[in-house]
Amino acid sequence: MRFFDPHIHMSSRTTDDYQNMAAAGIRAVIEPAFWMGQPRTNVGSFIDYFASLVGWERFRASQFGIAHYCTIGVNSKEANNEGLAREALELLPQFALKEGVVAIGEIGYDEMTPAEEWVYQHQLQFAVDHDMVVMVHTPHRDKKNGVLRSIDVAREVGVPMEKLVIDHNNEETVQSVLDAGAWAAFTIYPNTKMGSERMTEIVRQYGPERIIVDSSADWGVSDPLSVPKTAHLMQERGIDQAAIELTCWQNALDAYAQSGQIDVEELLKAPVIDQSQRFSENSVLRGQQPRIDEPVKN
């Protein structure tokens, strides 16, 4: 099986992760712009971060046969540093229109402060003006209310519901998101929150339409193999193969390919890892033996 993990922060992951992900069949990832685990102190830090998402990280992923796309946005936590957030917002036109930027995101609410709302609205407007997809991070506290508010505000600004992906859903929020006509993404966390078992039951109950599975793996305890692991559990528990394919590959592709920034033809070609040309003291692989002509498992 092939997999698409449409929410994973690869900048915080190791090359072992990339290797295991490729071996598990992950062929494409989306890395949403987020915070770094500690607050940024100046706008230059945003510049270098955004630049690494469209540059270095994209290249690093390609060495493992994984297509790397990203989203650009000012996250909700740092929206609360109003002066810095304004400066960071001015960078949007410089980065959001680049090749391979599939959405504005991840944006939304954390504590639902007025500052967060202003930054959220500003970015929704940017997305509408540039006909872009939006990836919304929903708050972990007061989630249900946060999800409803995120959808309402996006609708008010004029984001078409088919271009809205609401992430970090659970059993309590999924129906509202589907009713609104948006995409409902689920983050599979290894210990707490949403696990693979609950995910399986959600797909059983709600069906696969507009439902997306992701890992949101980052610098915290998280699992970059969440998507393939959930797919295998769904298989064991008797979920339709077609439903697994939709939730772990096709829906993410359909949602984000609306950006025009995924070269689908290129992505569907059987990927071959050829690191022989990239093997060096100066590259990611350093002294390792390059892998040549080893097709990524489907």
Added chain:
Amino acid sequence: MTEPPNTLLEELLLPRLDDKAQKFWHNARTELAAGCNKSRFAALIALASRYCKRRPLDVSHIERERISTAIPGLTLDEWNLLELLRVALICGRNDLTSAQFAEDYEAQFVYADEGETCALYRALPFLPAGERFAWRAGDGCRTNMLSVFHAIALDSPYPAKHFDDTAWHQLVMKTLFLELPVWRIVGLDERRSAELNRMALDYAEERESAGRSLPIGLWLCFTEHDKNRLTALVERHWHSATAQDRKAIVFGLVRSGLHSQVHTLATSESDAGVAHVIDHTLGGQTQQIHFARLVTD
């Protein structure tokens, strides 16, 4: 230059663009010719990806001739269409010789993605007063992105023309480290030096100590400056070398003036291909373009 780079770039570009991309190009060209500000310039370079994909150019024989006549040493065989469009946009500015252009061009690197960074560097051989960007190009070589290094170092006359010795030696050595085709560094023949020869010999010994084979292009970097060390290196490798490696060694010896060693080796050479290379190199075909044929044939 026999024809202005803009004309050449546009003539390469147009037949490869679909209608939508042609319209984008025509509008952009008009805008650039009229003069546009830094952020619009950046936007045009970014937006190009919405009109062209990263597809090979499939450069024809006639086109290849025109390119090398216009800019000797330049080859576009490994460029993709999106890069060609972006370079045409950069060169479409009406103020390429101005300080404003230099400032705007430098500024692009801060916000550039991987594909844009490659295109920005690919534009170098087309830019007038290229010496203005020598630091930028040298800094670009410090990249960890192979694609970016490739765009600066290979198939372009820019580095040989504008790099100082330190940057030039680093470029050649990094190409060896990355196991990229050294013979595609334009101007390597002319810019070999005693210092580069020493670095290459040191590197050969470092690889030997690590139990690693020698990259085939290493043999192109030697000169007549340390014949004893080179002779010793050849003696350690010749007997276990593959036919392909023996061909490369022959190049290294002849290029370093060690003709007599080659004559000696010729007497016991049983491989017809190697014997053929011995004849040709002793006959004077010792340049990197001749070496390239070894690898591509």
